[in-house]
Amino acid sequence: MTSRVGDFDVVVIGAGPVGCVAALAYAQSDARTLLLEANPNSARRLAGEWLHPRGLSVLRSLGIDPAADSAFDSGRGFAMFPDDQSPPCPPSVCEQRSRLER
Numbered sequence: 001m002t003s004r005v006g007d008f009d010v011v012v013i014g015a016g017p018v019g020c021v022a023a024l025a026y027a028q029s030d031a032r033t034l035l036l037e038a039n040p041n042s043a044r045r046l047a048g049e050w051l052h053p054r055g056l057s058v059l060r061s062l063g064i065d066p067a068a069d070s071a072f073d074s075g076r077g078f079a080m081f082p083d084d085q086s087p088p089c090p091p092s093v094c095e096q097r098s099r100l101e102r
């Protein structure tokens with residue numbers, strides 16, 4: 001079977017996390033969706049180990065719950081280690097600290 005770009009309502013270029021989620025969202029809204037990826041090996045590169053809560057809620061809204069069948073425990077947050085060697089802090093505290101210093 002041969003498909004042409006004109007056969008689709010939406011063409012998403014790049015099957016990284018953003019492209020995949022965009023393509024899935026369009027497909028779930030019944031748009032005829034084509035997802036194109038230039039590098040078939042790109043899914044093999046290490047590009048993430050943490051899913052942030054906001055990303056998780058986007059995935060859940062699309063019917064994907066990676067935490068449901070994960071072999072790993074959920075993290076309880078992360079800390080940032082400031083360049084100035086001050087003690088590690090959660091991101092929100094670091095942001096406030098750097099705003100105060102400006």
Ligand SMILES: Cc1cc2nc3c(=O)[nH]c(=O)nc-3n(C[C@H](O)[C@H](O)[C@H](O)COP(=O)(O)OP(=O)(O)OC[C@H]3O[C@@H](n4cnc5c(N)ncnc54)[C@H](O)[C@@H]3O)c2cc1C
Pocket residue numbers: 013014015016017018019020036037038039042043046047048049050051052
């Ligand atoms: C080592 C590492 C660790 C990371 N850890 C985390 C983490 O723990 N948590 C987190 O949230 N984020 C993490 N990130 C960041 C996260 O990987 C990126 O934010 C995310 O990959 C961005 O997704 P994207 O879809 O916008 O772009 P990309 O992942 O870059 O995907 C773009 C895709 O488009 C394709 N493409 C480009 N041009 C074309 C074209 N002309 N035609 C067709 N295809 C094309 C590329 O081949 C690629 O597959 C990490 C990144 C790295 C490098």
